[in-house]
Amino acid sequence: MNSKLNKKLLALAISGALLTACGSDDNDDDDVPPKNNPVTTPESPAPGTTPPATPLPEQASGEITEIGRYSSGIYDDGGAEIVAFDASSDKLFVVNSGDSTIDVLDLTDPANPQKLTTIDVTAASVSGFTAGGANSIAINNGKLAVAVENDDKQANGQVYFYNTDSLAFEGAAAAGALPDMVTFTPNGEYVLSANEGEPNDEYDNDPEGSVTIIKVSDMSVRTAGFSAFNQNIQSLKEAGVRITGPAGTTVAQDVEPEYITIDRDNSTAYVALQENNALAVVNIADATVTDILPLGYKDHSLAGNGLDANKNDKAANIETLPIFGMYQPDAIASFMADDGKTYIVTANEGDGREYISEDFADEAACTAAGGLDFDDGECLMYIDETDLEDLPLDAAAFTPAQITKLTDGDGIGGLTVTNTNGDTDNDGKFEAIYAYGSRSFSIWDENAKLVFDSGDQFEQKVKEVAPDNFNASNDKNKIDNRSDNKGPEPEGVALIKLGSKVFAYIGLERQGGIMVYDITDPAQASFVQYTSNRDFTVDPEEIEDNDALDSGAAGDLGPEGMLTISAADSPNGKPLLVVGNEVSGTTTIYEIQ
Numbered sequence: 001m002n003s004k005l006n007k008k009l010l011a012l013a014i015s016g017a018l019l020t021a022c023g024s025d026d027n028d029d030d031d032v033p034p035k036n037n038p039v040t041t042p043e044s045p046a047p048g049t050t051p052p053a054t055p056l057p058e059q060a061s062g063e064i065t066e067i068g069r070y071s072s073g074i075y076d077d078g079g080a081e082i083v084a085f086d087a088s089s090d091k092l093f094v095v096n097s098g099d100s101t102i103d104v105l106d107l108t109d110p111a112n113p114q115k116l117t118t119i120d121v122t123a124a125s126v127s128g129f130t131a132g133g134a135n136s137i138a139i140n141n142g143k144l145a146v147a148v149e150n151d152d153k154q155a156n157g158q159v160y161f162y163n164t165d166s167l168a169f170e171g172a173a174a175a176g177a178l179p180d181m182v183t184f185t186p187n188g189e190y191v192l193s194a195n196e197g198e199p200n201d202e203y204d205n206d207p208e209g210s211v212t213i214i215k216v217s218d219m220s221v222r223t224a225g226f227s228a229f230n231q232n233i234q235s236l237k238e239a240g241v242r243i244t245g246p247a248g249t250t251v252a253q254d255v256e257p258e259y260i261t262i263d264r265d266n267s268t269a270y271v272a273l274q275e276n277n278a279l280a281v282v283n284i285a286d287a288t289v290t291d292i293l294p295l296g297y298k299d300h301s302l303a304g305n306g307l308d309a310n311k312n313d314k315a316a317n318i319e320t321l322p323i324f325g326m327y328q329p330d331a332i333a334s335f336m337a338d339d340g341k342t343y344i345v346t347a348n349e350g351d352g353r354e355y356i357s358e359d360f361a362d363e364a365a366c367t368a369a370g371g372l373d374f375d376d377g378e379c380l381m382y383i384d385e386t387d388l389e390d391l392p393l394d395a396a397a398f399t400p401a402q403i404t405k406l407t408d409g410d411g412i413g414g415l416t417v418t419n420t421n422g423d424t425d426n427d428g429k430f431e432a433i434y435a436y437g438s439r440s441f442s443i444w445d446e447n448a449k450l451v452f453d454s455g456d457q458f459e460q461k462v463k464e465v466a467p468d469n470f471n472a473s474n475d476k477n478k479i480d481n482r483s484d485n486k487g488p489e490p491e492g493v494a495l496i497k498l499g500s501k502v503f504a505y506i507g508l509e510r511q512g513g514i515m516v517y518d519i520t521d522p523a524q525a526s527f528v529q530y531t532s533n534r535d536f537t538v539d540p541e542e543i544e545d546n547d548a549l550d551s552g553a554a555g556d557l558g559p560e561g562m563l564t565i566s567a568a569d570s571p572n573g574k575p576l577l578v579v580g581n582e583v584s585g586t587t588t589i590y591e592i593q
């Protein structure tokens with residue numbers, strides 16, 4: 001064991017009692033997801049050494065400052081998605097879907113990350129398996145775990161393992177259909193994979209969602225499935241779990257595990273079921289799903305919970321409306337607060353379902369297969385989204401003035417809402433309106449009871465910082481472009497503990513930028529900073545049309561994967577935040593104050 005690794009393991013042992021699943025170090029339980037000749041500058045530590053961790057001020061601010069950036073040169077094709085860091089070698093691993101590889105970067109100098117090589121997951125030989133690409137990565141104790149989907153997305157995937165030093169392939173373990181997120185338990189004993197089990201485009205092959213649990217020491221596999229809940233479909237719906245697939249869809253088929261976070265004692269995994277607006281609870285020792293917990297809905301009619309739902313007025317107009325938001329988190333994280341309890345932090349992106357097949361020759365064939373609509377060679381097989389103006393509202397639940405406003409196609413009527421929730425008496429008219437996502441981040445207790453929600457602060461802060469580009473998309477510089485959908489669209493989250501404080505970093509997938517919150521007291525979380533390096537003077541569409549422009553010419557677009565690195569593990573001795581940006585194809589390093 002080299003002296004650098006000895007030092008870092010000692011630091012981890014000392015701080016282990018303080019840190020929980022905060023996205024720092026290599027525990028990877030809240031996000032997440034290489035070097036031949038190390039690059040050294042006069043300011044960089046020599047290879048194989050690390051500077052001492054910079055002492056933290058008594059009251060760390062948690063604010064971030066960009067210090068380094070790597071551009072893959074791939075625009076709008078997943079050039080930088082999920083990130084994972086190996087503290088023993090100072091290598092940063094980045095999922096590059098555009099090239100179907102994992103880029104390996106040298107992070108010895110965080111201000112100047114350099115690409116060393118790539119890992120081609122399709123080159124690994126696994127009997128009877130054809131790799132379709134990497135979706136997620138995580139690192140612990142020199143092992144890189146990679147969630148690899150099958151070339152046939154409805155067939156079972158694999159979790160590949162590589163040595164982070166030599167990059168050698170060390171083996172694979174079977175996973176469920178479409179393994180989309182992978183993480184280690186904090187002690188490194190197990191790897192868990194969230195297997196989405198998405199249906200095919202025709203929606204006639206819908207594999208079950210599941211969680212794979214792999215024992216790292218012997219690669220043995222167990223599966224935590226959801227079939228035990230099939231008989232409870234009605235009670236789950238009544239409790240608020242969204243089960244919205246076509247008739248005959250079981251609970252196990254309908255759930256789509258998206259993201260996993262694991263508690264500090266390595267015993268319980270919390271799994272985001274995004275489309276279902278719920279969290280699943282998994283007992284790791286028994287490999288069983290013990291509960292499915294509905295997250296409820298956000299009331300946008302309450303003060304402080306407003307939203308801008310109108311893209312046509314070309315203005316930042318945040319207002320309260322008689323609409324509910326489905327939290328539907330993407331990335332989740334967890335930490336132990338001073339009260340000794342575990343809390344789950346969620347980035348409430350929102351997600352609908354739409355399946356379109358191109359396998360039908362004409363409208364007659366589409367209709368015969370159960371299709372809903374046929375247009376230009378595309379057969380719409382299933383959709384749970386609609387425009388608010390097309391949703392028939394119950395006059396007994398809304399005033400005439402409200403109905404007029406809500407169904408105005410030139411105004412709020414363009415908001416994307418669901419057609420599967422809200423008709424409480426099944427008379428074809430909707431008594432309640434449900435939109436996708438909540439344009440916020442939330443903190444929940446272990447029973448999925450809401451402890452804190454950021455309300456409309458994300459949109460309010462964006463309005464302050466970028467009023468002329470409010471709710472822009474990540475590929476268009478147009479004000480209000482995403483107001484009728486999911487707004488700034490929070491997607492990624494990473495946590496870190498600095499001294500006695502815990503901070504959360506939330507990435508805004510569409511608007512761009514990072515929100516920073518002090519969550520030390522979960523019930524009293526407070527805004528710290530919103531920062532974005534997006535350059536609105538550069539049109540993203542010009543980057544797509546001009547190969548001479550660097551993919552990151554407009555700044556970071558589409559933040560996706562995020563992780564924090566503790567001062568003890570950091571190459572420069574200072575805590576860091578690393579963000580993979582899927583649209584701009586850039587990987588950005590921030591120093592945390």
